[in-house]
Amino acid sequence: xxxxxxxxxxxxxxxxxxxxxxxxxxxxxxxxxxxxxxxxxxxxxxxxxxxxxxxxxxxxxxxxxxxxxxxxxxxxxxxxxxxxxxxxxxxxxxxxxxxxxxxxxxxxxxxxxxxxxxxxxxxxxxxxxxxxxxxxxxxxxxxxxxxxxxxxxxxxxxxxxxxxxxxxxxxxxxxxxxxxxxxxxxxxxxxxxxxxxxxxxxxxxxxxxxxxxxxxxxxxxxxxxxxxxxxxxxxxxxxxxxxxxxxxxxxxxxxxxxxxxxxxxxxxxxxxxxxxxxxxxxxxxxxxxxxxxxxxxxxxxxxxxxxxxxxxxxxxxxxxxxxxxxxxxxxxxxxxxxxxxxxxxxxxxxxxxxxxxxxxxxxxxxxxxxxxxxxxxxxxxxxxxxxxxxxxxxxxxxxxxxxxxxxxxxxxxxxxxxxxxxxxxxxxxxxxxxxxxxxxxxxxxxxxxxxxxxxxxxxxxxxxxxxxxxxxxxxxxxxxxxxxxxxxxxxxxxxxxxxxxxxxxxxxxxxxxxxxxxxxxxxxxxxxxxxxxxxxxxxxxxxxxxxxxxxxxxxxxxxxxxxxxxxxxxxxxxxxxxxxxxxxxxxxxxxxxxxxxxxxxxxxxxxxxxxxxxxxxxxxxxxxxxxxxxxxxxxxxxxxxxxxxxxxxxxxxxxxxxxxxxxxxxxxxxxxxxxxxxxxxxxxxxxxxxxxxxxxxxxxxxxxxxxxxxxxxxxxxxxxxxxxxxxxxxxxxxx
Numbered sequence: 001x002x003x004x005x006x007x008x009x010x011x012x013x014x015x016x017x018x019x020x021x022x023x024x025x026x027x028x029x030x031x032x033x034x035x036x037x038x039x040x041x042x043x044x045x046x047x048x049x050x051x052x053x054x055x056x057x058x059x060x061x062x063x064x065x066x067x068x069x070x071x072x073x074x075x076x077x078x079x080x081x082x083x084x085x086x087x088x089x090x091x092x093x094x095x096x097x098x099x100x101x102x103x104x105x106x107x108x109x110x111x112x113x114x115x116x117x118x119x120x121x122x123x124x125x126x127x128x129x130x131x132x133x134x135x136x137x138x139x140x141x142x143x144x145x146x147x148x149x150x151x152x153x154x155x156x157x158x159x160x161x162x163x164x165x166x167x168x169x170x171x172x173x174x175x176x177x178x179x180x181x182x183x184x185x186x187x188x189x190x191x192x193x194x195x196x197x198x199x200x201x202x203x204x205x206x207x208x209x210x211x212x213x214x215x216x217x218x219x220x221x222x223x224x225x226x227x228x229x230x231x232x233x234x235x236x237x238x239x240x241x242x243x244x245x246x247x248x249x250x251x252x253x254x255x256x257x258x259x260x261x262x263x264x265x266x267x268x269x270x271x272x273x274x275x276x277x278x279x280x281x282x283x284x285x286x287x288x289x290x291x292x293x294x295x296x297x298x299x300x301x302x303x304x305x306x307x308x309x310x311x312x313x314x315x316x317x318x319x320x321x322x323x324x325x326x327x328x329x330x331x332x333x334x335x336x337x338x339x340x341x342x343x344x345x346x347x348x349x350x351x352x353x354x355x356x357x358x359x360x361x362x363x364x365x366x367x368x369x370x371x372x373x374x375x376x377x378x379x380x381x382x383x384x385x386x387x388x389x390x391x392x393x394x395x396x397x398x399x400x401x402x403x404x405x406x407x408x409x410x411x412x413x414x415x416x417x418x419x420x421x422x423x424x425x426x427x428x429x430x431x432x433x434x435x436x437x438x439x440x441x442x443x444x445x446x447x448x449x450x451x452x453x454x455x456x457x458x459x460x461x462x463x464x465x466x467x468x469x470x471x472x473x474x475x476x477x478x479x480x481x482x483x484x485x486x487x488x489x490x491x492x493x494x495x496x497x498x499x500x501x502x503x504x505x506x507x508x509x510x511x512x513x514x515x516x517x518x519x520x521x522x523x524x525x526x527x528x529x530x531x532x533x534x535x536x537x538x539x540x541x542x543x544x545x546x547x548x549x550x551x552x553x554x555x556x557x558x559x560x561x562x563x564x565x566x567x568x569x570x571x572x573x574x575x576x577x578x579x580x581x582x583x584x585x586x587x588x589x590x591x592x593x594x595x596x597x598x599x600x601x602x603x604x605x606x607x608x609x610x611x612x613x614x615x616x617x618x619x620x621x622x623x624x625x626x627x628x629x630x631x632x633x634x635x636x637x638x639x640x641x642x643x644x645x646x647x648x649x650x651x652x653x654x655x656x657x658x659x660x661x662x663x664x665x666x667x668x669x670x671x672x673x674x675x676x677x678x679x680x681x682x683x684x685x686x687x688x689x690x691x692x693x694x695x696x697x698x699x700x701x702x703x704x705x706x707x708x709x710x711x712x713x714x715x716x717x718x719x720x721x722x723x724x725x726x727x728x729x730x731x732x733x734x735x
Contacts, residue, residue, distance in 0.1 A: 010342045013115075013349060016129025018068055018326060021339035024057070025271060031057060032343065034350035035093075041357045042095030046282040049275075051093065054351055056278040057340065058089040058116075061348040063267075063309040064338040065112035065128065069141075071311075071331045072132035074324050076143060079307040079317025081109025083216040084181055086266070086278055087302045088113065090285035091179050091212075097356035098169065098364050100154050100180035102162025102192070103214070104144035105318070110152055111141045117352040119151030119361035147467070147494035151360030151367070154467060155494040160189030161487050163211065164460030167199050168468045170209040171461075172409065173365050177289050179210040179300075184226040185219030191456040193241050198452040199461070200242050200297050202433040207244075210292045211299045216306035217263035218315040227263075231303070238299050245291045245298040247284045251277055252303070259305075267309035267337070310334050369500055370469030373407035375560060380553045382582050389575035390549035392612065393422035393510050396556050396571070400473060401429025403560070404448045407471055413450045413458035414475040421510035422573030423475060459484030459507075463491035466505035467498075471560070478509040478570060478682075479516065479525040489535065492566035496540045496654040504565035506556070510573050513703065514613045514681045514712040521706025524715070526682030532568050533685035536641045539651035540658070543568040543686065544589065547596065547612050547636045548578045551585035555638075558589055564656035570682075572612050574712075579615070579636070592642030592662045592689075593635050593670055597622065601631025604673035605730040608690045610637045610680040613712055618679055620723035625730055635670055643667070643689035667693055675733035677701065677726060681716065697733045701726065 030053035043051040070076030134140030145156040154165040166180040254277040288300040307317025431447030462474035513524035546552035559567035588594030676698040678687035684702035
């Protein structure tokens with residue numbers, strides 16, 4: 001091994017590599033000329049000895065880079081990816097680059113692959129040294145995949161999410177394969193298999209996503225819960241969950257190093273056995289890809305010890321600690337074992353850059369904007385102010401049906417509750433996707449309403465499709481939405497960083513706590529609004545609170561026009577008064593708030609109200625205060641994100657940035673008075689933008705906890721939100 005080589009031999013991109021090694025045996029015959037020749041997009045034959053040889057070279061190159069880049073910062077996660085590289089390298093050499101992962105800890109391996117195929121050159125990263133310098137640095141290579149890195153299709157961090165992105169991409173691009181790696185440590189997440197099973201039931205013809213299970217026996221800090229499973233048991237598990245084909249390659253079957261245990265390190269094999277193992281994986285990957293693209297739901301399983309080929313084995317290989325620098329003995333030893341000759345690096349780079357038709361940053365589906373259907377034909381129905389009460393959700397549902405008719409890719413997701421949320425008209429217009437054709441339940445195999453019982457699956461496919469470039473709507477009960485928000489938040493953050501525009505991911509949350517009195521506290525969880533209140537400061541999250549059936553249509557119309565944002569529409573399913581015209585609603589969402597009623601008096605109490613049902617006790621209180629000569633201004637807080645000050649929000653760091661905020665003069669005009677009372681039927685945090693800026697005497701009436709009640713009024717009273725209480729506090733503040 002040598003630490004340096006001459007500039008005339010070393011490819012320029014290798015600058016910064018710590019160690020070079022000798023050329024492998026038979027390099028002249030199998031390694032010198034790239035097997036993927038110019039103009040080709042993949043190897044021609046997975047059994048070709050030269051293709052096998054060079055795929056193994058690629059695997060070791062990725063192992064080496066993964067370890068060096070993490071050790072350069074004594075931080076990061078090399079072990080998991082190291083046990084998957086034979087599968088990853090095989091898929092790439094076979095021309096498949098649209099690869100996702102649900103394992104955020106595989107990030108340094110994916111970055112290494114993007115470096116080797118020249119995708120990172122779009123970030124100005126052209127050498128190994130530059131990659132190391134920018135690893136885990138701001139404006140560099142984040143510790144976990146974010147979606148902003150050229151060539152990488154989606155983010156990865158929380159476990160159990162990668163399959164959503166792969167399935168979404170497969171649904172939109174039927175002619176391409178979308179593999180995604182999943183670890184056995186994360187297989188304990190209940191969402192992974194159940195979401196794929198429901199998707200396959202809904203879309204049996206869409207099989208061009210390929211789970212690649214990295215079965216390495218360990219989780220982050222201990223043995224995985226799947227570590228005692230037999231090969232036969234693992235195959236039965238996937239077969240029992242609807243998979244047609246289960247292809248399992250076990251490194252143990254090729255071990256000639258007499259390693260102890262069910263999980264072994266293939267890099268410890270003799271060179272000939274390493275090639276035999278590599279050939280088996282390459283053939284298996286080719287077979288799995290062909291099956292998946294040919295209509296068979298398929299999984300590829302690679303069983304190999306975690307940490308294969310890096311500084312440690314098992315869970316000890318998962319991440320590096322502060323002492324794992326490039327000078328650490330274990331790191332040095334591992335890098336030297338995996339080091340390649342300069343000529344080998346050159347061959348690997350040529351192959352990976354040519355595979356798939358070029359660098360991933362120029363070829364994968366997310367590097368292009370997906371064309372969208374024209375929605376200029378949408379027709380909104382404007383109801384008469386002070387006319388008959390209308391159900392807001394139903395009014396929006398009618399609009400949703402139009403969107404689905406105009407945009408055939410459009411998808412609505414809901415956990416089997418549209419009818420109960422006042423949006424049964426969505427099911428009537430677009431039909432629930434179900435293998436049983438039944439007009440009584442508005443279901444058909446070719447519908448546009450996706451209804452798993454898992455909120456994670458609802459949010460996952462809807463948000464995943466939006467991230468991939470398609471329009472969607474996720475509908476949920478407010479009380480259960482929290483179960484789908486982790487994946488939704490992941491997508492929102494990725495959208496804030498994207499290098500391309502994509503439709504905003506839009507939600508409709510209905511059946512709020514105030515309407516769920518008789519169901520008790522299990523259905524009363526408006527604390528979820530605190531989640532969105534915190535996210536508003538991200539800069540691309542917009543919770544919208546339409547006060548009536550006119551405003552909700554305007555809210556959705558606006559959401560459809562936006563890019564790279566998270567739009568949260570919260571509304572009731574009860575008939576409520578019409579308080580705004582379309583023009584007023586548009587102004588309210590643009591400004592952030594709208595004055596619904598104002599009566600002059602000696603002193604003025606301002607009510608800043610979030611929501612629709614919460615307006616009821618406020619209007620009652622206003623009548624009582626007016627009778628006492630007190631002036632009242634009722635303000636509907638419709639778009640609270642616009643009520644922050646610009647410096648409160650990271651808006652200018654977002655892709656497709658929205659920098660519109662209400663200025664001080666307008667804020668004082670709307671919210672200025674002798675006293676200010678914020679009222680919300682949910683979490684008080686949503687009122688922060690108003691309370692932060694107001695200089696008046698002020699107070700907040702908000703949700704405290706749930707209880708079983710017979711009506712919304714009784715539940716509000718339990719939480720102290722009554723006309724009498726509002727009047728009492730108003731008088732206290734102005735006197």
